[in-house]
Amino acid sequence: MADLRVDLGKFSLKNPVMTASGTFGYGFEYAEFFPLDRLGAVVVKGITVRPVHGNPTPRVAEVSSGMLNAIGLQGPGVDKFLHDDHYMPFLKKSGATVIVNIWGKSVDEYREVAEKLEAEKDGITALEINISCPNVKEGGISFGTNAAKASELVAQVRAATSIPLITKLSPTVSNIGEFAKAVVDAGSDVISLINTIPSMAIDIETRRPKIANVTGGLSGPAIKPVAVRMVYEAAKAVKVPVIGMGGICNADDAVEFIIAGASAIAVGTAIFTNPMAPIEVIDGINSYLDRKKIASVKELCGTVDIRK
Amino acid sequence: MSHTGEILSNEVLKDKYCRAVFRAPEICEKAEPGHFVHVMIPSMRDRILRRPFSICHAGGSQLTIVYKVVGRGTEELSRLKPGEKCDFMGPLGVPFSLPVEDEIPVIVAGGYGAAATYMISERSKNKGYLLLGARTEKDLILTDNYKNNGFEVRVATEDGAVGTKGLVTVLVKELLEENKGKNLKFYGCGPHGMLLALGELLITNEIDGELSMDQMMCCGIGACFACVVKVKDNNPDGWRYARTCKEGPVFKASDVYYGRT
Numbered sequence: 006m007a008d009l010r011v012d013l014g015k016f017s018l019k020n021p022v023m024t025a026s027g028t029f030g031y032g033f034e035y036a037e038f039f040p041l042d043r044l045g046a047v048v049v050k051g052i053t054v055r056p057v058h059g060n061p062t063p064r065v066a067e068v069s070s071g072m073l074n075a076i077g078l079q080g081p082g083v084d085k086f087l088h089d090d091h092y093m094p095f096l097k098k099s100g101a102t103v104i105v106n107i108w109g110k111s112v113d114e115y116r117e118v119a120e121k122l123e124a125e126k127d128g129i130t131a132l133e134i135n136i137s138c139p140n141v142k143e144g145g146i147s148f149g150t151n152a153a154k155a156s157e158l159v160a161q162v163r164a165a166t167s168i169p170l171i172t173k174l175s176p177t178v179s180n181i182g183e184f185a186k187a188v189v190d191a192g193s194d195v196i197s198l199i200n201t202i203p204s205m206a207i208d209i210e211t212r213r214p215k216i217a218n219v220t221g222g223l224s225g226p227a228i229k230p231v232a233v234r235m236v237y238e239a240a241k242a243v244k245v246p247v248i249g250m251g252g253i254c255n256a257d258d259a260v261e262f263i264i265a266g267a268s269a270i271a272v273g274t275a276i277f278t279n280p281m282a283p284i285e286v287i288d289g290i291n292s293y294l295d296r297k298k299i300a301s302v303k304e305l306c307g308t309v310d311i312r313k
Numbered sequence: 314m315s316h317t318g319e320i321l322s323n324e325v326l327k328d329k330y331c332r333a334v335f336r337a338p339e340i341c342e343k344a345e346p347g348h349f350v351h352v353m354i355p356s357m358r359d360r361i362l363r364r365p366f367s368i369c370h371a372g373g374s375q376l377t378i379v380y381k382v383v384g385r386g387t388e389e390l391s392r393l394k395p396g397e398k399c400d401f402m403g404p405l406g407v408p409f410s411l412p413v414e415d416e417i418p419v420i421v422a423g424g425y426g427a428a429a430t431y432m433i434s435e436r437s438k439n440k441g442y443l444l445l446g447a448r449t450e451k452d453l454i455l456t457d458n459y460k461n462n463g464f465e466v467r468v469a470t471e472d473g474a475v476g477t478k479g480l481v482t483v484l485v486k487e488l489l490e491e492n493k494g495k496n497l498k499f500y501g502c503g504p505h506g507m508l509l510a511l512g513e514l515l516i517t518n519e520i521d522g523e524l525s526m527d528q529m530m531c532c533g534i535g536a537c538f539a540c541v542v543k544v545k546d547n548n549p550d551g552w553r554y555a556r557t558c559k560e561g562p563v564f565k566a567s568d569v570y571y572g573r574t
């Protein structure tokens with residue numbers, strides 16, 4: 006049995022496997038498949054100041070080796086999240102390590118969510134600032150593609166809370182290293198990437214877009230090579246830990262991200278195919294380490310050999 | 314929870330409709346009318362999502378689904394041979410409630426809806442009606458099975474080739490007219506437009522019903538918020554999006570939001 010613990014600066018996890026925000030609900034729905042405290046962390050769906058309806062349907066479409074989604078961050082709002090039995094109170098009871106993904110339409114809204122979570126932070130291990138959602142008109146990705154705006158946002162959230170901060174980056178920037186550095190300088194303790202890639206699919210019979218929002222975010226195996234490259238570049242650029250995600254379906258995929266430079270990883274879309282995927286990934290990483298006679302997953306991080 | 318189901322038979326029922334029978338005792342044990350299973354179709358390596366199908370029949374260890382071939386997944390499903398296996402999640406969702414006391418079941422269906430509601434005709438102690446709407450004769454399925462279960466079958470086709478010409482709501486109006494004062498319990502499953510029309514018609518007549526709604530589905534258990542429909546809510550907008558996989562697929566007609574926004 007290898008040592009699976011990972012160190013993410015201000016906090017550590019029992020293993021490197023988390024669930025990607027938006028693909029695991031608020032944990033409740035998957036608790037009948039496995040105990041949530043087996044995961045490194047549960048990352049909940051994006052939480053906002055007020056409840057959000059989300060986008061019209063259809064909200065998802067399947068494409069080759071992936072899917073498009075434009076859910077539009079439907080959610081209960083931060084107050085209900087903190088107090089309704091199905092959300093935070095349930096997660097606390099489950100013993101899960103909880104990371105809360107946050108989102109807003111303006112800097113003020115992000116700050117307000119952070120303040121409310123700060124006030125009741127018992128049981129919250131970290132916040133993940135989503136500056137990269139491609140499916141909402143305001144906020145989200147408009148911060149994710151402008152390094153100055155992103156830094157300002159992170160600094161404001163930083164000022165509002167002492168909870169460790171993860172900033173989730175968008176893949177739609179040309180220099181991810183620069184971007185990562187900017188948010189780390191602004192106070193982010195960890196970075197995570199990638200969010201979905203803005204994409205489109207059209208029904209050729211009706212000539213209608215396959216999702217009502219016209220465009221949506223691509224996720225799943227189709228985006229994995231893009232994600233591995235960006236994790237590699239981001240990890241080289243910053244000293245803080247990096248959480249990698251994008252198309253991870255099994256332990257081999259997860260190990261690839263770790264070798265590229267990720268300290269921890271998240272399983273997302275693959276959960277829709279196989280609800281047990283995160284657990285299989287944990288067990289599979291352990292088997293890989295045992296097979297390679299590597300004592301700790303930390304030793305594997307960033308060990309890609311690029312010698313010519 | 315997921316289970317493996319071995320295909321026992323998989324045959325064309327009529328035109329594009331097929332019937333697959335699986336050995337899936339764990340699912341059968343819990344299956345109720347209106348429940349669905351979320352099926353991983355093998356042999357589609359580049360397709361990542363499961364496909365939802367209503368449970369048409371669950372007897373002993375045998376689970377039956379009736380499906381229409383409409384795309385890649387259902388096409389691959391139709392090619393599976395006895396002995397091959399699929400991974401199932403289920404039974405999932407909120408089921409229909411069976412008629413009680415003197416309630417007479419009235420099933421209003423279109424397309425595969427007649428399969429999704431079929432277990433009501435098997436398990437209801439009271440016999441009733443199937444009102445089936447279809448574009449053409451080709452979409453009329455399971456009518457003999459319903460008759461064998463003691464149900465009266467009435468049909469409407471858009472082209473008028475069989476039964477009444479027009480939409481199924483015409484049959485609903487006729488039936489309401491004939492059965493004034495009787496305790497009718499309505500069930501609906503079919504295209505979204507048909508269900509909204511049915512729901513509004515029932516509400517105008519001050520009766521409730523249970524409608525099984527279907528939307529493009531993803532996780533199947535309430536985590537991803539893909540498969541939502543509008544239901545009434547006491548927030549300022551008067552509605553919210555509810556997940557058909559978890560809060561449905563069966564909704565009360567009186568809970569569905571009919572406003573256009």
Ligand SMILES: Cc1cc2nc3c(=O)[nH]c(=O)nc-3n(C[C@H](O)[C@H](O)[C@H](O)COP(=O)(O)OP(=O)(O)OC[C@H]3O[C@@H](n4cnc5c(N)ncnc54)[C@H](O)[C@@H]3O)c2cc1C
Pocket residue numbers: 067349364365366367368378379380381382383384385386387388425428429526527528529530562
């Ligand atoms: C709760 C529920 C129960 C269902 N029960 C049955 C059933 O008993 N029998 C049956 O034949 N079908 C049923 N369906 C619909 C069935 O899931 C879809 O027809 C199937 O997923 C299509 O897969 P495909 O790969 O063949 O089509 P795709 O290639 O994915 O799509 C082909 C076409 O089918 C449409 N489609 C895809 N998914 C759905 C969906 N979920 N609902 C409506 N249209 C869809 C697409 O918009 C497209 O036009 C049910 C759906 C739900 C949500």
Ligand SMILES: Cc1cc2nc3c(=O)[nH]c(=O)nc-3n(C[C@H](O)[C@H](O)[C@H](O)COP(=O)(O)O)c2cc1C
Pocket residue numbers: 025026027028050051074076078106135138173199200201223224225226228250251252253271272273274275537
């Ligand atoms: C249905 C769906 C909903 C998502 N919702 C969120 C969200 O609320 N917040 C967020 O930061 N990312 C969200 N994401 C992005 C994922 O967390 C993840 O970054 C992305 O899907 C890539 O990983 P994957 O290929 O393993 O899914 C969502 C993705 C999907 C598919």
